[in-house]
Amino acid sequence: MIVNNKLSCCEDDTHHDCNGILVKDKFDRPIISLRVSLTNRCNFNCIYCHHDGMLPSKSEMSPDEIFQILKIAKKFGIKKIRFSGGEPLLRDDIIDIIRKTSSLNFKDISITTNGVLLGKYAEDLLKAGLNRVNVSLDTLNHDTYNFITKGNYLNKVKSGILSCVDLGIHPIKINMVIIKGVNNNEVMNMFDFCKSNGLILQLIELMKADNKQIYDKYHFNMNFFEEKFEKMANEVKIRHFMQDRKKYYIDNGEIEIVKPMDNTKFCQNCTRLRITSEGNIKPCLLKNDNLVNIIEPIRNKLSENEIEKIFLKGVNNREPYYNQYPL
Numbered sequence: 049m050i051v052n053n054k055l056s057c058c059e060d061d062t063h064h065d066c067n068g069i070l071v072k073d074k075f076d077r078p079i080i081s082l083r084v085s086l087t088n089r090c091n092f093n094c095i096y097c098h099h100d101g102m103l104p105s106k107s108e109m110s111p112d113e114i115f116q117i118l119k120i121a122k123k124f125g126i127k128k129i130r131f132s133g134g135e136p137l138l139r140d141d142i143i144d145i146i147r148k149t150s151s152l153n154f155k156d157i158s159i160t161t162n163g164v165l166l167g168k169y170a171e172d173l174l175k176a177g178l179n180r181v182n183v184s185l186d187t188l189n190h191d192t193y194n195f196i197t198k199g200n201y202l203n204k205v206k207s208g209i210l211s212c213v214d215l216g217i218h219p220i221k222i223n224m225v226i227i228k229g230v231n232n233n234e235v236m237n238m239f240d241f242c243k244s245n246g247l248i249l250q251l252i253e254l255m256k257a258d259n260k261q262i263y264d265k266y267h268f269n270m271n272f273f274e275e276k277f278e279k280m281a282n283e284v285k286i287r288h289f290m291q292d293r294k295k296y297y298i299d300n301g302e303i304e305i306v307k308p309m310d311n312t313k314f315c316q317n318c319t320r321l322r323i324t325s326e327g328n329i330k331p332c333l334l335k336n337d338n339l340v341n342i343i344e345p346i347r348n349k350l351s352e353n354e355i356e357k358i359f360l361k362g363v364n365n366r367e368p369y370y371n372q373y374p375l
């Protein structure tokens with residue numbers, strides 16, 4: 049459903065310049081952000097990560113193909129673009145991709161990265177138009193870091209983060225996946241590191257990937273942190289247009305909790321559409337059986353109108369994974 053409605057378009061938790069158009073799915077959820085996976089290649093092998101197998105880099109979407117998808121996203125009122133992967137900084141055309149994206153005047157362009165190559169790219173990313181960065185950092189302990197990522201890069205990642213701080217990139221978020229018995233006792237230590245460098249800490253609930261054993265062994269119930277921070281916080285905000293995430297303000301620091309598992313509110317308030325590195329529209333983080341391929345039609349040079357219809361089919365396939373009411 050395409051809606052021409054300035055008011056609902058601006059119900060996002062930040063105000064912005066918009067053309068009044070937005071697209072909503074069948075469940076009346078506006079689509080505000082698009083997360084684009086640029087590659088499924090990675091230089092890490094994190095214990096919890098879902099690995100799809102390595103797609104040869106020549107099959108990845110080109111900067112021009114990505115630009116074509118983003119142009120449609122812009123036309124349908126999407127405000128925020130986040131690039132992810134795999135590891136997005138493994139793309140040697142990453143600066144070109146950010147520059148092209150920036151020319152479309154989205155409200156916000158961000159990247160999620162493991163941070164190893166941040167030191168190398170941060171300045172050029174900023175110049176190309178990147179607004180924000182999320183860096184995955186689950187621990188500040190070297191042994192634990194090596195255990196989780198199978199890579200000995202903690203110092204390099206920390207210095208990449210600090211180079212973003214020096215460049216004035218803001219906000220910088222630290223993504224910390226909570227892994228039971230591995231890093232759940234390190235949260236306050238990580239929070240101190242974040243506070244002292246002006247970073248926002250984002251605690252992420254471990255999700256079920258392919259490996260059920262990993263989930264069963266390491267899943268940690270995030271209610272523990274919600275209850276703890278509720279008592280400590282000077283202020284708590286609920287980010288309605290960001291999956292109803294809770295954000296806690298504690299002693300001049302900020303902690304946000306991302307809790308997707310068994311969470312109907314997360315789904316009810318999800319405003320995000322995804323594009324996989326293979327060029328499929330992925331309507332839901334937790335589902336893979338409703339993908340819509342958009343890259344083949346682009347490669348086969350279908351008309352803009354046909355490709356827009358395919359984009360809207362992806363939107364139309366969105367259904368809350370955890371629903372209060374059975375579908």
Ligand code: SAM
Nearest residue numbers: 096097133134135160161162184223254255257
């Ligand atoms: N390689 C980049 C990175 O690690 O930041 C971007 C891709 S990674 C898939 C994006 C985010 O998903 C990271 O913050 C990572 O920690 C998180 N992630 C991966 N697998 C997860 C899982 N099973 N549960 C929760 N978060 C996960």
Ligand code: SF4
Nearest residue numbers: 090092094097134162
């Ligand atoms: Fe997965 Fe990111 Fe870790 Fe790579 S760095 S294995 S993509 S979580």
